[in-house]
Amino acid sequence: MGRTTVRLIQYALTLLVGLFMVVPVVMSILAGVTQNFFVGLKSGLTLHWVGEVWRLYSETIALSMLIAICCVALTLAIGVPCAYVLAKRPGRIARAVEEVLTLPVAIPGLALALALIITWGGFRDFRTSWAFILVGHVLYTLPFMTRSVLSVLAASEMRDLEEGAASLGAGFWTRLVTVVLPNAKGGILAGALMVLTLSVGEFNLTWMLHTPETKTLPVGLADSYASMRLEIASAYTLVFFVMIVPLLVAMQAMSRTRRRAAHPEEEPLPCAPTPQPSN
Amino acid sequence: MRADATTIELNRCGKTFADGTRALEPLDLTVAAGETVVLLGPSGCGKTTLLRLIAGLEAPDAGGRVRFNGEDVTGLPIERRAVGMVFQSYALFPNMSVRENIAYGLRVRKLDKGEIAARTREMLEMMQIGQLAERRVHQLSGGQRQRVALARAIAVRPRVLLLDEPLAALDAVLRDRLRVEIDALLRRLAITAVYVTHDQAEAMMLGDRIVVMSAGQVEQAGTPREIYRNPATPFVADFVGTVSRIATAAGVVLLRPEDIRLCEVAAGRAAATVETLHFLGGRCQVGLIGGDGARLIADAPPDTPLKPGARVGIAWDDAAPLRLPLMEAAQ
Ligand SMILES: Nc1ncnc2c1ncn2[C@@H]1O[C@H](COP(=O)(O)OP(=O)(O)O)[C@@H](O)[C@H]1O
Ligand SMILES: [Mg+2]
Numbered sequence: 001m002g003r004t005t006v007r008l009i010q011y012a013l014t015l016l017v018g019l020f021m022v023v024p025v026v027m028s029i030l031a032g033v034t035q036n037f038f039v040g041l042k043s044g045l046t047l048h049w050v051g052e053v054w055r056l057y058s059e060t061i062a063l064s065m066l067i068a069i070c071c072v073a074l075t076l077a078i079g080v081p082c083a084y085v086l087a088k089r090p091g092r093i094a095r096a097v098e099e100v101l102t103l104p105v106a107i108p109g110l111a112l113a114l115a116l117i118i119t120w121g122g123f124r125d126f127r128t129s130w131a132f133i134l135v136g137h138v139l140y141t142l143p144f145m146t147r148s149v150l151s152v153l154a155a156s157e158m159r160d161l162e163e164g165a166a167s168l169g170a171g172f173w174t175r176l177v178t179v180v181l182p183n184a185k186g187g188i189l190a191g192a193l194m195v196l197t198l199s200v201g202e203f204n205l206t207w208m209l210h211t212p213e214t215k216t217l218p219v220g221l222a223d224s225y226a227s228m229r230l231e232i233a234s235a236y237t238l239v240f241f242v243m244i245v246p247l248l249v250a251m252q253a254m255s256r257t258r259r260r261a262a263h264p265e266e267e268p269l270p271c272a273p274t275p276q277p278s279n
Numbered sequence: 280m281r282a283d284a285t286t287i288e289l290n291r292c293g294k295t296f297a298d299g300t301r302a303l304e305p306l307d308l309t310v311a312a313g314e315t316v317v318l319l320g321p322s323g324c325g326k327t328t329l330l331r332l333i334a335g336l337e338a339p340d341a342g343g344r345v346r347f348n349g350e351d352v353t354g355l356p357i358e359r360r361a362v363g364m365v366f367q368s369y370a371l372f373p374n375m376s377v378r379e380n381i382a383y384g385l386r387v388r389k390l391d392k393g394e395i396a397a398r399t400r401e402m403l404e405m406m407q408i409g410q411l412a413e414r415r416v417h418q419l420s421g422g423q424r425q426r427v428a429l430a431r432a433i434a435v436r437p438r439v440l441l442l443d444e445p446l447a448a449l450d451a452v453l454r455d456r457l458r459v460e461i462d463a464l465l466r467r468l469a470i471t472a473v474y475v476t477h478d479q480a481e482a483m484m485l486g487d488r489i490v491v492m493s494a495g496q497v498e499q500a501g502t503p504r505e506i507y508r509n510p511a512t513p514f515v516a517d518f519v520g521t522v523s524r525i526a527t528a529a530g531v532v533l534l535r536p537e538d539i540r541l542c543e544v545a546a547g548r549a550a551a552t553v554e555t556l557h558f559l560g561g562r563c564q565v566g567l568i569g570g571d572g573a574r575l576i577a578d579a580p581p582d583t584p585l586k587p588g589a590r591v592g593i594a595w596d597d598a599a600p601l602r603l604p605l606m607e608a609a610q
Contacts, residue, residue: 090297156368157368160366160368164364164370164372165383166336166357166358167363168383168384168435169361169387169388170358182374183373
């Protein structure tokens with residue numbers, strides 16, 4: 001077999017796998033905007049189903065956004081100080097906490113939810129409010145935030161920067177506000193974006209924690225799959241895509257710029273029009 | 280010497296890190312007001328640790344005391360010691376322009392706007408980086424960063440200036456040039472300075488006094504001349520300059536390259552075979568193998584007729600050999 005044949009086979013295979021994954025997505029989106037999916041595209045395109053989704057499920061979308069934003073705020077408020085302390089503390093306890101932070105990732109959402117219900121389920125008002133779901137989301141996403149921030153705070157450059165600021169007379173709060181946080185911005189933003197995305201898309205935990213009054217978007221999705229006509233379920237999926245894809249794209253873009261920032265020497269220095277000092 | 284320059288005094292200052300590393304044996308050190316002391320030693324010998332003790336970035340082990348002008352500052356964190364520090368990594372703030380970096384310490388001290396602007400401009404001019412004022416740190420070359428780091432540290436008019444291998448990251452040409460500039464700057468400011476380096480040429484050039492360190496201990500402290508001519512230990516003799524050890528009937532003689540005269544075999548006090556010749560411009564560096572197989576290094580005129588393989592005699596003045604106190608005790 002020649003090289004070109006091998007190439008061709010590789011291309012064909014890649015294309016096939018790609019199609020295998022892309023076609024269902026396209027089909028599902030199409031299903032959301034066709035009049036009658038069983039008749040097919042010739043029945044005509046419509047935004048009717050999207051409108052129906054809005055009428056039936058706009059509350060789940062609003063609740064998802066509300067929970068996601070509160071979740072970001074809380075994980076920022078808890079995770080950033082947490083990461084700072086971990087970055088500052090040498091020693092075994094801090095390392096142990098770092099290890100523990102990775103645990104919830106390994107614990108299934110269902111188990112976490114069950115633990116929450118067993119522990120706090122007795123408090124009826126709390127159990128039936130969306131705050132219950134929020135607590136679950138915070139527990140689930142906090143490690144992601146903390147680790148994302150920790151990775152920038154624990155870098156040796158950050159220690160140098162803070163010591164540099166201290167050497168110039170800056171006390172703790174001044175250092176924190178003028179040097180540490182601004183230079184940790186990348187990690188903090190990346191963490192916030194990840195938490196937002198995870199919270200908006202979280203199903204396992206939320207499905208266990210929700211009540212008929214507190215449904216989030218993914219739970220509503222499952223609900224519509226089970227009980228609605230295919231077009232509505234598909235239109236709903238479309239709405240979900242429209243919300244989550246920009247978040248995912250932003251996350252990718254951020255990690256790319258951060259990787260570049262970590263290796264600035266690959267970036268060409270901007271040419272200076274002014275004469276360089278002789279050094 | 281500036282009237283308000285600060286004396287640094289370390290008393291029984293040792294450092295053991297949390298993981299048990301003994302980075303510094305308890306030591307005493309005094310830096311006179313306005314003096315530049317260079318801490319010289321191989322990597323890992325504790326220079327940075329000692330500098331950080333003076334700065335207030337590390338606390339000495341129990342019993343250690345740091346004093347500035349007699350005032351006990353052991354318990355003060357760095358931000359309250361009024362020191363200027365130039366870090367090995369420069370530690371410039373990437374979120375600020377060059378101008379903002381230099382103004383940082385002044386802003387923290389809440390000086391008024393006009394004063395901050397004036398002093399920042401003065402620093403920019405003094406370090407010849409005026410045209411870089413609005414640049415970001417990542418847009419600067421290594422040498423430019425170095426200047427900004429210096430400007431930022433001295434802008435606040437610190438009591439003492441501490442520099443941790445400020446030139447180590449630069450290429451040789453730039454290093455030579457900045458070394459001269461830093462020397463001029465330290466003399467002009469007449470500030471008490473502690474300068475860390477592992478480069479003996481740098482130490483000789485900048486230091487009023489040099490403190491040679493090894494394995495967390497001070498091997499010797501003295502002027503560059505004292506350290507070079509009268510090393511206290513074999514370690515100092517080898518680390519500061521080159522020594523050749525020549526076995527004679529009266530014992531081993533230690534000689535600097537410039538003190539070895541190459542001559543006819545018959546006229547020499549010892550004999551050796553030329554192994555290598557390196558032309559260095561103003562002189563030739565000659566590598567030799569002595570009668571007992573020891574390697575020797577000698578200087579020769581740049582136009583020396585010697586060739587590898589030649590047998591030569593080695594001569595020296597009676598005053599030339601280094602006298603190590605330890606060796607004399609042993610003999
Ligand atoms: N934070 C620390 N924890 C443990 N050991 C350290 C720490 N900092 C430095 N050391 C150790 O202390 C010794 C002296 O280090 P350092 O003062 O940085 O040496 P130098 O600056 O002369 O190269 C080295 O063995 C180093 O590994
Ligand atoms: Mg060091």
